[in-house]
Amino acid sequence: MALERVYLKKGFAELVDALLDEIASGRGGRLALTDANEGSVVRTLAEAFARELAVCYEQLDAVYRNAYLDSAAGAALDNVVALLGMERQRGGHLEGTATFSRGQPAPEDIHIPLGTLVAGRDVPLFATTANAVLDKGSRQVVVGVRAVEPGGETVKAGALASLPRPIAGIDEVSNPGYLVLRQREETDEELRARARRLVRSSNTGTVAALEEAARGLGIREVQVIENPEGRPGEVEVVLGDRDINADLLTEVRNRLENVRPAGIVLHCGPATPILVQVTATLTLNARPSEREQAEIQKRLGSVLAGYFGSLKVGEAVREAKIRALLLGDDAVVGCERSGQRPLLEPFVSKAEGTPESIAFRALMASGDILARPGERLFLDPKTLPLRLSLESPLEDLWIDTHLSLSGAPTGNDFEARVMGAIKDIFDKAARSATAETPARIHYAGLHEAIARLIVNIRIVRLRITVTHTRDGLVEELDSEDGEATIGPREQAIPRKPRLRIEGGDG
Incomplete structure (x- = not known):
């Protein structure tokens, strides 16, 4: 972006013309000197002075540009970022590529700015090294990434999996190959992006800052709830990932404490699991053998597991969607409730580990299950097996x-x-x-x-x-x-x- 100039810069030719006009005007009672021909004394003196003044203008312009992050370069940029306590990375950083992708072709161009953070479990934080665009109609784009901090051991393929600051339209991110140590020095553009990121990260105490702090440790899904259940002065950070161990939870809480707004009580923990049992009578299009019935059960279980695995924290489950998934199998032509039992029934695990139905508060008359903020619906066939009764056609x-x-x-x-x-x-x-x-x-x-x-x-x-x-x-x-x-x-x-x-x- 061009800088807005606060002074008028003139070039050599402009200065010569301005000086000759002033000398020939005779203003202020001076004798008017009008000999502006090439080689004349008047023109030679004007050109000599104009040259020195033009050089001074250029030097002032360089000083002006070297004072700003967007225009400074080289050593001048090092001096600007030093005001933020930063130094140029001199090499020895993990580098490689990351693939930004989505399930369907992009309806429009999706821009991925330089410096976009990419995280993973138990790996350093990375940032993109160039601006990139996932073109309209495309599903993925490959971008170079570089570790934010120097050093570290080689990162295996697939270790990067989340964006601390999600980009609308991007579903997944991953590194297709190994990320290894390189000796390339940080460029001016990469240093500028890192400085801007530092400035943004200094804005703590916001919902975005809390989300970024948790996502920076590889947590894919983070939900920040302000004033949970009407309690003012409290903020609850819900971690949607299922495989969160005690050490990672402690690390996340420490990160959140560093960006917590003053005077706010902060709670952090995994999402409350709500188990869902599916009970249905399915009419088949033929009379299958026992082996074929087992295959149908396996396929349907896999489809339901995939759907529940894609649910976000607080997202409801619709009975119509479950029916559509079950009827989506080529072998199924009918789906009905089994007797008086609902198609979907929610449960919570009691202290002793036994499931307890919460249909009285979570199951709607339409058959849908609604989750409260901080709750996540999922299947656990080991605790609550699928009850799919396969019936032969009428x-x-x-x-x-x-x-x-x-x-x-x-x-x-x-x-x-x-x-x-x-x-x-x-x-x-x-x-x-x-x-x-x-x-x-x-x-x-x-x-x-x-x-x-x-x-x-x-x-x-x-x-x-x-x-x-x-x-x-x-x-x-x-x-x-x-x-x-x-x-x-x-x-x-x-x-x-x-x-x-x-x-x-x-």
Whole structure:
């Protein structure tokens, strides 16, 4: 950015013209000297003076530029940053490259400024060494990085994993190769970026400063809650990462204490874990073997684990999203609740380690689970296994009814009422049936149900044919001892009754 000049700088030609104009004006009672031709005494003297004055202007401009961080260079820049207690890094720093990436192509250019901090667990803090841009339509960009402090041992690939100051649009950062010691001296641009970062970091007592202090130790997710639960004068820093040991937690608390606002009570700790149990009955598109069922269970468990692993602190879980994930498997065609149990149920671990349901406060009527600030929802199949019941697809049960009556029934919807009564009987039986104990439907029950639909008309003959599509079995119900069997996965499809009207009441 160009500096705003507070004085008017003139070049050699401008000075010569200004001097000749002044000499020829005769202002102040002076004798006007107008011989400005090349080689004249007047012009020679003016040019000699203008040259010395132009050199003075250039020297003043250099002094002016060397007093500012944005324009000073070389030794002058060393003197400027010395006011901040900094020195140029003379070599011996870990260097390499880092990849900034996102899951989807960038909708617009994403700028990554020089000096962007990159952190990881148990490794030094690094900063980018150049400005970079993740171009529109791209998913990643590679940028050079350099350790903030000198020395250190070689850093393995993949050790860098987080940004202390997140950049909107960047999902992940990592070093694709080893970071090794180099002897290259710090450039002016890198020194300027480090100085600016020092100035920014001196602004302590802010939410951004607290987040950066924790992220600088490799913590990926940090949430700062001001006035938690309405307690004024308190700030709670929630660490969203799961693998935080006691030593790292102590180090984070020490860093936070250095930037804590005066007079503020600071609390720091991991997010409160809320365990979620998923219970669902899934209808499959075929009858899989035991091995195939195990594979389906494994795939669904992996999908759910990935989704819960991506949740942030305080983020809710929607029942509709879980249904969509379960139905996303090619083998699943239906997803329903299992009996009266909710699809999602939240639990907390009690002191003795046993889970306790908190559905009374966290489970909404819509089936969604809401997390409070500082809480994180996740799956723990070891403590609360997934309850996914895999059901084979429904089998059609075709029902043909042959009915002879002593007279014509009243009403145009008689046939529909007969079909509805038969379907109700079969559906009720299917709900009570199990794979080990199929339900049985007797001729007498069907006869009684149809008889209730007509008044003053006698049933001369009733014959019902039941066809099972799963195995082609045909069962005839046309006498008192007739009965049909129905399994739990069979659905009744009554066909239009065939009616025969006989004269008289017989």
